[in-house]
Amino acid sequence: MIDDLRKDFSLPRRKRNRATPGAESQATLRAVDGISLRAAPGKVTALLGANGAGKSTTLSCAQGLLKPTAGRVRLLGEDPWRAGPSLRARVGIMLQEGGLPQAIRPIPLLRHVASMYRKPADVDALVSRLGIDGFDRTNIRRLSGGQRQRVALAAALVGDPEVLFLDEPSAGLDPQSRHVVFDLVREVKESGTCIVLTTHLMDDAQRLADDVYIVDEGRNVVEGQVDDLLNNSQDRKTLRFAVSRRGMQLLDVFPAPLAEGLTLREEHAGSYEISGPIRPEHLSHLAGTWAELGELPTSLELKPRSLEDLFLDISGRTIR
Numbered sequence: 001m002i003d004d005l006r007k008d009f010s011l012p013r014r015k016r017n018r019a020t021p022g023a024e025s026q027a028t029l030r031a032v033d034g035i036s037l038r039a040a041p042g043k044v045t046a047l048l049g050a051n052g053a054g055k056s057t058t059l060s061c062a063q064g065l066l067k068p069t070a071g072r073v074r075l076l077g078e079d080p081w082r083a084g085p086s087l088r089a090r091v092g093i094m095l096q097e098g099g100l101p102q103a104i105r106p107i108p109l110l111r112h113v114a115s116m117y118r119k120p121a122d123v124d125a126l127v128s129r130l131g132i133d134g135f136d137r138t139n140i141r142r143l144s145g146g147q148r149q150r151v152a153l154a155a156a157l158v159g160d161p162e163v164l165f166l167d168e169p170s171a172g173l174d175p176q177s178r179h180v181v182f183d184l185v186r187e188v189k190e191s192g193t194c195i196v197l198t199t200h201l202m203d204d205a206q207r208l209a210d211d212v213y214i215v216d217e218g219r220n221v222v223e224g225q226v227d228d229l230l231n232n233s234q235d236r237k238t239l240r241f242a243v244s245r246r247g248m249q250l251l252d253v254f255p256a257p258l259a260e261g262l263t264l265r266e267e268h269a270g271s272y273e274i275s276g277p278i279r280p281e282h283l284s285h286l287a288g289t290w291a292e293l294g295e296l297p298t299s300l301e302l303k304p305r306s307l308e309d310l311f312l313d314i315s316g317r318t319i320r
């Protein structure tokens with residue numbers, strides 16, 4: 001549970017303070033500015049946001065790795081910043097950078113980690129499930145990014161945690177590994193573990209998460225159950241199509257006035273997206289226009305709005 005979390009980072013300012021020559025004044029960066037969230041047992045809670053939105057900082061405060069500037073954090077009822085080893089033993093953490101020792105092979109590392117817990121998970125089962133035995137002759141330093149991710153996940157699960165934090169769990173995974181990792185995460189959730197994850201991949205969030213929090217510039221902007229968020233926008237659809245005539249003006253393709261809350265975007269030359277409450281008349285209008293022009297779209301797709309559409313509406317389509 002996180003209530004009104006704030007985290008400022010002190011940044012050295014290059015400019016010297018004229019009032020006190022020689023002294024370096026400090027500037028602060030507010031990375032998190034009032035985030036609140038709750039993560040329940042037996043659920044996957046996803047924290048989504050653009051690069052630099054404040055997700056990892058929030059997770060680090062929740063894990064007790066960073067001290068919040070203000071606000072309240074409770075992890076299994078305790079303040080994680082002050083908590084001792086008994087709380088840590090109930091929590092599994094998979095960090096974005098891996099955070100693994102480098103000069104050791106994966107299985108000896110996992111056995112060593114397991115030896116620190118009173119009731120560890122079955123290391124052999126985790127190793128074979130995540131295919132770690134296939135690359136155990138290599139030190140962690142030399143593993144590929146995806147292999148290291150799998151070892152990091154196994155290390156986070158080896159203590160059979162009650163709360164599991166996953167920072168970008170599918171980064172660098174090939175499609176097969178991604179399926180295995182997702183199935184494993186679902187099983188862990190069904191066993192009652194509270195899972196909190198961050199991801200940039202909206203597909204992953206849509207497939208894995210029960211609850212989502214979208215953060216932007218350190219603040220919550222949307223929160224809710226994935227199903228509710230998507231159902232609420234059920235009347236909204238996204239139509240994507242491409243036409244072969246390069247350089248064609250958008251209005252030649254869709255001359256109807258953009259009434260009724262439809263938004264229209266040219267993704268790149270000849271490739272368009274219309275979103276909003278699309279009705280059959282709009283499709284027939286488009287088809288009529290194409291028939292007049294003798295144009296057949298090279299692709300055409302009508303989809304319900306996804307978490308990615310929702311996310312892009314909120315955080316914009318340009319890099320900030």
Ligand SMILES: Nc1ncnc2c1ncn2[C@@H]1O[C@H](COP(=O)(O)OP(=O)(O)OP(=O)(O)O)[C@@H](O)[C@H]1O
Binds near residue numbers: 010030031050054
């Ligand atoms: N130790 C630090 N010192 C100074 N600034 C920091 C520090 N850690 C993070 N920041 C800044 O705080 C902001 C939030 O960073 P954070 O890592 O929480 O974002 P994020 O949402 O996890 O991003 P990403 O998706 O890229 O991992 C960024 O502007 C980042 O540069």
